[in-house]
Structure formats: structure tokens, C-alpha cells
Amino acid sequence: MARATTSTRPPGRPRSGVDATVFAATLNAVHELGYAHATVDRIAAAAGVAKTTIYRRWPSKGALITACLVDAFGPAPLTGASREEIMSTAIRWIAAKIGEPGIGAAFAGVFTDAVNDSALRQILSTQLQDPYRLALEEALDEPENRVLFFIDVVVGTLLHRMGMTGEPMVDADVDALVEMVLRALP
Amino acid sequence: MARATTSTRPPGRPRSGVDATVFAATLNAVHELGYAHATVDRIAAAAGVAKTTIYRRWPSKGALITACLVDAFGPAPLTGASREEIMSTAIRWIAAKIGEPGIGAAFAGVFTDAVNDSALRQILSTQLQDPYRLALEEALDEPENRVLFFIDVVVGTLLHRMGMTGEPMVDADVDALVEMVLRALP
DNA sequence: GGATTACGCTACTTAAGGTATCGATACTAG
DNA sequence: CTAGTATCGATACCTTAAGTAGCGTAATCC
Incomplete structure (x- = not known):
């Protein structure tokens, strides 16, 4: 599920395509390591973002995975x-x-x-x-x-x-x- | 599944009905707290045994739960x-x-x-x-x-x-x- | 009574989810 | 081009929980 692109974007640093990158890294990690071993640290490293960035966007690992599924299912x-x-x-x-x-x-x-x-x-x-x-x-x-x-x-x-x-x-x-x-x- | 009661029992401290007690405490803890929050520490405390005793009998939490299910299903x-x-x-x-x-x-x-x-x-x-x-x-x-x-x-x-x-x-x-x-x- | 074996206890290691802080960076608005 | 703003990256940290090590102790068989 792509983030809504409001025409009047607030100032600040961009969020560009980070969601999609993190989703891809998440599914990849879960596929290769399983749910438990797919740690947020690994996912963040694979996506090339900091772990804190992930926790700024999703409140928990479960919420991240859920958002990942919502995006994948459509x-x-x-x-x-x-x-x-x-x-x-x-x-x-x-x-x-x-x-x-x-x-x-x-x-x-x-x-x-x-x-x-x-x-x-x-x-x-x-x-x-x-x-x-x-x-x-x-x-x-x-x-x-x-x-x-x-x-x-x-x-x-x-x-x-x-x-x-x-x-x-x-x-x-x-x-x-x-x-x-x-x-x-x- | 009760431990086999061999007629020629080796010396040492007894194991009596510890298995059954631990199984009951395990199912109770999982029922009340869920799988993740049913920690081995809590199960051991509820069963009145030390955590090390549990790990002497089953190699992991998952193995304990599995033995518990085998015992319960019959x-x-x-x-x-x-x-x-x-x-x-x-x-x-x-x-x-x-x-x-x-x-x-x-x-x-x-x-x-x-x-x-x-x-x-x-x-x-x-x-x-x-x-x-x-x-x-x-x-x-x-x-x-x-x-x-x-x-x-x-x-x-x-x-x-x-x-x-x-x-x-x-x-x-x-x-x-x-x-x-x-x-x-x- | 002595050997044996499991037990309780304490302390520890390691992994992982989640948080706090802060300087740096990239964007928008004027 | 500058100022303001919000996110980012990095580091350090806290907490929980699985699993281990060592040691003195208690219960059983012979």
C-alpha cells in the first residue's frame, strides 16, 4: 500500500520509496530466515535503513509484517x-x-x-x-x-x-x- | 505420556510425578498468558520446580510443549x-x-x-x-x-x-x- | 552407610524487541 | 539563498526471556 502522495507535502526530509524497500527486505528476510529469525536489525540492514527509521514508521515488528502483508495482498x-x-x-x-x-x-x-x-x-x-x-x-x-x-x-x-x-x-x-x-x- | 516405570530403577533422587505437575503448569500458563508470555521461569515457578530441572528433562521450551501435547492427546x-x-x-x-x-x-x-x-x-x-x-x-x-x-x-x-x-x-x-x-x- | 543421581539455587551469557538522544541531512517556503 | 522543519542515521541503552554452568544438597538403591 503506497503512502498517500498529498499534493501539499509538509517540509522536512523525504520518505520517498523507503516503505517499498523495507517491505521487500522484510519478505526476503522472513523467507530466508523464518519469522522469528527475521530480526528487525537484519531487515533494517538489508533495506539499507536504520532500525530507528523502521520503528518511526511502524510501532512494532508485528505491525511492520502486517503492513507488509496488506501491501502484498492488495x-x-x-x-x-x-x-x-x-x-x-x-x-x-x-x-x-x-x-x-x-x-x-x-x-x-x-x-x-x-x-x-x-x-x-x-x-x-x-x-x-x-x-x-x-x-x-x-x-x-x-x-x-x-x-x-x-x-x-x-x-x-x-x-x-x-x-x-x-x-x-x-x-x-x-x-x-x-x-x-x-x-x-x- | 507418563515416564516408563522400569522395574529396575537406577539409584539417585526421585523424579516421581514431576512430569505431570510440569505439564499441568505448562498448559495452564499457556492458557492464561499465551505461548510467548508463558515463559519457562513462570512455568517452573507454578510447578514448584527449578528452571534447571525443566531443562534437564526437555532440551527446549518447544520440546516441553510438544511433550505436553503428546501427553494430553494420547x-x-x-x-x-x-x-x-x-x-x-x-x-x-x-x-x-x-x-x-x-x-x-x-x-x-x-x-x-x-x-x-x-x-x-x-x-x-x-x-x-x-x-x-x-x-x-x-x-x-x-x-x-x-x-x-x-x-x-x-x-x-x-x-x-x-x-x-x-x-x-x-x-x-x-x-x-x-x-x-x-x-x-x- | 556409601555411591549415585537428580534437584534447587544463583549467577551468567546471548539474542532480540524496543527506546532515548543528538547531530546531520534534505526537503519546502519565503 | 536562507531559514525552518521533519526525518534520517548512529550509538547507546533497557528489558525480557531462552538457555547454560557450577555447586552444594537431598533422596534413593545397594
Whole structure:
């Protein structure tokens, strides 16, 4: 998510493309070292910025990773002629995203970090989960608890395979996941 | 899993019921404080033992939590007249287990810890995952990749709901999960 | 009673998240 | 071109927590 470029920019030193550089370094570090070993010191060094610069922009490591994910995911493609097609497209889209280097591990790590960090849970909800959940509720015309169930099944399965076990999710498994969920969609 | 009580016990100070006490204190701490804040110092204090005693018995915090889970889960009830009944019983059993206080958070936490800790991943595989996977392959007469898919779906969904989001899994959701998986079982 | 083994205690090392301070730098406004 | 402003880099520091070392002590078997 690019920082808003206000036409009337306040004075002071520039922030130019630092966000993008830090995001790239973050995903790279998480991919190579895992969530725990991807320390803020390493990320800062890899991005060529000072650690203090990172903590000036994001309040915690978890918030940095979350912003990184929001930037990487972008808007969901909830398109399709039927509910089945919308669901199928959405599942394949998120499967591809979680399969990208670092995304799965970052996702799983930030979730675990958030379990007992209410501030981080707040950021995760408002910036990552709620937008997709609400968009899905509208696109599928399903109640909240049904959409939450489907999200838990899809995201949980993908994260357990790719973010935790570390194993890849082959195409056949994605196909099986899509078919299983579609059959549960009345 | 209780320590084997060999008839010919070596001399030295007793180990009596320390394992069980530590396990209870561990699950309690994880339940109340979460995986990260459930420090070994707190667990040791709650169990009434010294921290060094814990590290004499388990090589790391992750290994302690894993042993704790192995002890808590025990053998899986893979009984039933049909493959559907076996699968249904197994899903409801693991859903109930992961819903117990501390189990879900411990499970999710140790998985995330294991992502870049090969020693811990080894312990997890041999002591927790492989036994259940192999038993399921035999009970259901399904190939390894199919069983792995079902495990990822069921455990992933439950962990994402209860171990990460922290939300409870109501009976209706468990029913939906069972029905969905059974329909995918040929 | 003696050997053995685990225990409790204290102190320590190391890694990592996060903070404080301050001089330097790069931008905008006039 | 100067002045004001806000960020940056660097260094030093604090705190928590995992894990280790050493040593005296207590409980068990023979």
C-alpha cells in the first residue's frame, strides 16, 4: 500500500520509496530466515535503513509484517459470474499469494504473535481480515458466520500446509480444496 | 505420556510425578498468558520446580510443549464401523482436544516455533504427527497424500479458529466441518 | 552407610524487541 | 539563498526471556 502522495507535502526530509524497500527486505528476510529469525536489525540492514527509521514508521515488528502483508495482498479479485466462480477465484488467488516467498511464514508468524497482543490483533483485524471478510459477505451474499467458517477452512488449511509445515501446496491439493469448499457452498 | 516405570530403577533422587505437575503448569500458563508470555521461569515457578530441572528433562521450551501435547492427546480413537464413522469420530475428537484450555495456543505456538528449528520439527514429526498420520492411513485405507490433505484441512481449520484467532469453535461449525470433509471422502 | 543421581539455587551469557538522544541531512517556503 | 522543519542515521541503552554452568544438597538403591 503506497503512502498517500498529498499534493501539499509538509517540509522536512523525504520518505520517498523507503516503505517499498523495507517491505521487500522484510519478505526476503522472513523467507530466508523464518519469522522469528527475521530480526528487525537484519531487515533494517538489508533495506539499507536504520532500525530507528523502521520503528518511526511502524510501532512494532508485528505491525511492520502486517503492513507488509496488506501491501502484498492488495484488493481481492472477487469476480465471477456465479457464487461458485467467485469462491473458486478467491481461493486460487489466496493460495497463490500465500505460496509466494515469505508470505506464508509471515502470515502464520504474525497470527501467532497476535494471540496475546491486543494492539496487534486490532491492526490485523482492521487492515487485513475485515476488508476481505466484508467483501466476501457481499459478493457471496452469505451471513458473517458462514463466511468466517469458509475463511478459517481455506486460510487455515493453506497456512497449516505452507506457513507452518513449510511443505508446498501442489496444484492437485488446491484443486481438491476448491472442490471441497464448493460442494459445501449450497 | 507418563515416564516408563522400569522395574529396575537406577539409584539417585526421585523424579516421581514431576512430569505431570510440569505439564499441568505448562498448559495452564499457556492458557492464561499465551505461548510467548508463558515463559519457562513462570512455568517452573507454578510447578514448584527449578528452571534447571525443566531443562534437564526437555532440551527446549518447544520440546516441553510438544511433550505436553503428546501427553494430553494420547492415542487417537480411530474406531467406527465405516470409514465415514472413523473420520467423523476422529474429527470430533481432535476438535474437542484443541478446544481444551491451552491446547490450541500451545499447538499453534509450537508449530510456528518449529518453522525454522529443525530439531524441534524432528520431535514434532516423530512424536506427534507421524503416529496419527500412519494410524489414519491404515484405518481409512487412504494414500499418504490424501491423509495429509485431510489433516491439513481439519487441523488447519481448527488451529486457525482456536489457536490463532482465539475464537471458540461452536458445535455447528464442527458439524459443518465434519460434513464437508465426509463429502470429500470418496 | 556409601555411591549415585537428580534437584534447587544463583549467577551468567546471548539474542532480540524496543527506546532515548543528538547531530546531520534534505526537503519546502519565503 | 536562507531559514525552518521533519526525518534520517548512529550509538547507546533497557528489558525480557531462552538457555547454560557450577555447586552444594537431598533422596534413593545397594
